[in-house]
Amino acid sequence: MPEHFEVIIRSIISFSLLLIGTRMLGKQTISQMTMFDFVASISLGAISANLAFNTTIKIHHTIIAFVMYVAIIFLIAIISLKNRKGRKFLAGDPTIVMQNGKVLEGNMKKMRYTLDYLNQQLRERDVFNIEEVLFAIVETNGTLTVLKKPQFRNVTRQDLMIAVNGEQKLPIELIMDGEIINNNLEQNNLSFSWLESELRKRNLTHHDVVYAVMAANGNLYVDTYNDYIQTPIDKE
Template sequence: MPEWTQVIVRTLVAVVFLFALTRLLGKRQISQLSFFAYITGITIGDLAATVSLDLESNWYLGMVSLAVWAIVSLGIEFLQLKSKKARDFIDSTSTILIKDGKVLEDNLKKEKLTNEELLQQLRAKSAFKLAEVEFAIMEPNGEINVLLKKEYLPLTPSDLGIKVAPDSEPQTVILDGKIMDEPLATRGFNRLWINTELEKIGVSVDNVFIGQVDSYGQLFVDLFDDQIKVPEPQQKAALMAEMKKCQADLEMFSLSTNQKEVKSMYEQCSIQLEQIIAEVKPLLIR
């Protein structure tokens, strides 16, 4: 067999074997590199390259070595799941870099981190001013997480005493001009409904790049032709406006009549509708 053919065959075998090992080791191997995972990744990559190009050695010995590394890596991960001491020893522990707004220089030296690198990492977390940082910690994988001082934290509806409705993930119902029946059925709709919604905004399904339906049944679309402006869904705003109009009409009716019973009825209906509006408002102002 020619050498170039051997290289192709060995490379293909190594790719398949590496793919199987990666699936076996799990997603953590590619998402969170610990010290040992970092070493394992480098070694397995080097072994795979050797298996592909070193034609003088027996290729199956490289596969054996790869399998041993995978087994050892799985054993280490199992040990980490069972023992916190093993986790701390292998992956190290988190290091506090800023506490109560004060930079801990000794911990910076321990992690071999300069002040410029610290500021760079803080900027990566949108903390451009050191004076705004209350707490910062370096995780075992090297990532730095930051907690801003309370006065610099962004406001949330909870801070303002505003109730908001729960929300669920949107369902992608159109991709590349094709209707996706399964996610559409998940929202309780069908093709007739989506075609009707597209007709309302004057768009054909062929021109839709991505279409999503949120938990309130509103359709949002992004078109292939970016020059076309698509109106935002207004169902919730229209419903809120209609309810307020009805409540205002009831108040007007109560003021326009002299009959006490009728006036009382209109006033009670207006109060009840006002209470309903207050209850459903969090659902309609998202």
């Protein structure tokens, strides 16, 4: 077999294995990456890359290594799920870097966490004045959780004793890319005729609509292909 054909086949196998492996390991590997998840992801990526282009390594040897890594990671994830000590050993503990408005330099030094990085992560959470912070905690996945002092927290309806209408459901997508999502209509006891009626009120058909979603409060948001914007700011 010509070498370039072999690389194509190996790349398809590599991508398929990586996709199956990440599906098995769950979304946490992507969305909440701890140090263990980081090491696991790099290892799987390196094995997959070698499977794709390193023709000097036999395919079945690489697949065995990949399967073993996935099995080990999956086993460790189960142990972490059932054993708190194991979870703490693998993921570590959150670290408090600000307590009662004071910066804990000792904790930051142990983590090699600088004031510049602290300020950057505070700004990412819309905190531009460090005096507003009561507690700041670096989570095991590296994100910063911030609790502001009471006088700097956002006012809620409950604080103002304003009545709140309860919301019992998530927004429901009804049309996406011009296609009606029939399953969502059926599951929420909504009829096609009702949707057509709502669109007619706006002088539209579903072919004109790129996206339609019913909010939790019952309002229907509709976005059409023709936005009637003469000078869109994202036009290149």
